[in-house]
Amino acid sequence: ELKVEQNPLFLSMQEGKNYTIYCNYSTTSDRLYWYRQDPGKSLESLFVLLSNGAVKQEGRLMASLDTKARLSTLHITAAVHDLSATYFCAVDGNNDMRFGAGTRLTVKP
Amino acid sequence: EPEVTQTPSHQVTQMGQEVILRCVPISNHLYFYWYRQILGQKVEFLVSFYNNEISEKSEIFDDQFSVERPDGSNFTLKIRSTKLEDSAMYFCASMNTRSYEQYFGPGTRLTVT
Numbered sequence: 543e544l545k546v547e548q549n550p551l552f553l554s555m556q557e558g559k560n561y562t563i564y565c566n567y568s569t570t571s572d573r574l575y576w577y578r579q580d581p582g583k584s585l586e587s588l589f590v591l592l593s594n595g596a597v598k599q600e601g602r603l604m605a606s607l608d609t610k611a612r613l614s615t616l617h618i619t620a621a622v623h624d625l626s627a628t629y630f631c632a633v634d635g636n637n638d639m640r641f642g643a644g645t646r647l648t649v650k651p
Numbered sequence: 652e653p654e655v656t657q658t659p660s661h662q663v664t665q666m667g668q669e670v671i672l673r674c675v676p677i678s679n680h681l682y683f684y685w686y687r688q689i690l691g692q693k694v695e696f697l698v699s700f701y702n703n704e705i706s707e708k709s710e711i712f713d714d715q716f717s718v719e720r721p722d723g724s725n726f727t728l729k730i731r732s733t734k735l736e737d738s739a740m741y742f743c744a745s746m747n748t749r750s751y752e753q754y755f756g757p758g759t760r761l762t763v764t
Contacts, residue, residue, distance in 0.1 A: 630693070632694070
């Protein structure tokens with residue numbers, strides 16, 4: 543069974559600092575997703591990573607995928623308060639999506 | 652910009668009752684999904700649907716659950732006899748098969764009393 547582990551589960555950052563969220567998964571997969579969820583809201587798609595070595599960037603967020611290590615990272619550069627949210631990674635086993643537990647990010651001024 | 656819609660936004664039902672949650676996926680998408688999220692917890696996959704049949708389902712998706720695409724636009728999730736533990740947020744999603752991006756609807760909050 544596909545398992546997805548995300549860490550840390552809670553992250554409190556100062557504005558302007560950098561940090562990385564990690565997502566490990568247990569079996570081979572073609573697709574890895576990163577989502578953002580604000581409290582009481584739905585999931586917003588951030589990135590879809592489709593191949594080994596894939597790197598995507600949007601604003602202060604950059605995601606990468608290493609399929610050999612079964613690891614994806616979401617790097618936050620110079621955090622701002624607006625990035626406060628819960629971030630989920632999800633792995634598509636075979637149209638069978640498994641989510642990590644989520645990282646609750648709080649960015650403090 | 653096209654989006655996934657879901658109705659109702661909130662449904663309250665008594666234990667043992669049947670509920671139907673409705674979704675309208677983005678019109679040219681071919682893969683559809685249902686997920687649930689118990690308050691404050693992680694998102695759980697229920698079922699994927701392609702070409703008018705179930706593609707994959709999780710261990711949560713037992714005989715109490717069913718999905719249907721009754722017409723060309725709606726995608727429904729039925730829970731036959733609700734339990735207290737079915738209380739959760741239910742999200743529908745559809746996938747763009749060129750980008751593989753999944754778009755989530757706003758969710759239906761189901762409360763079973």
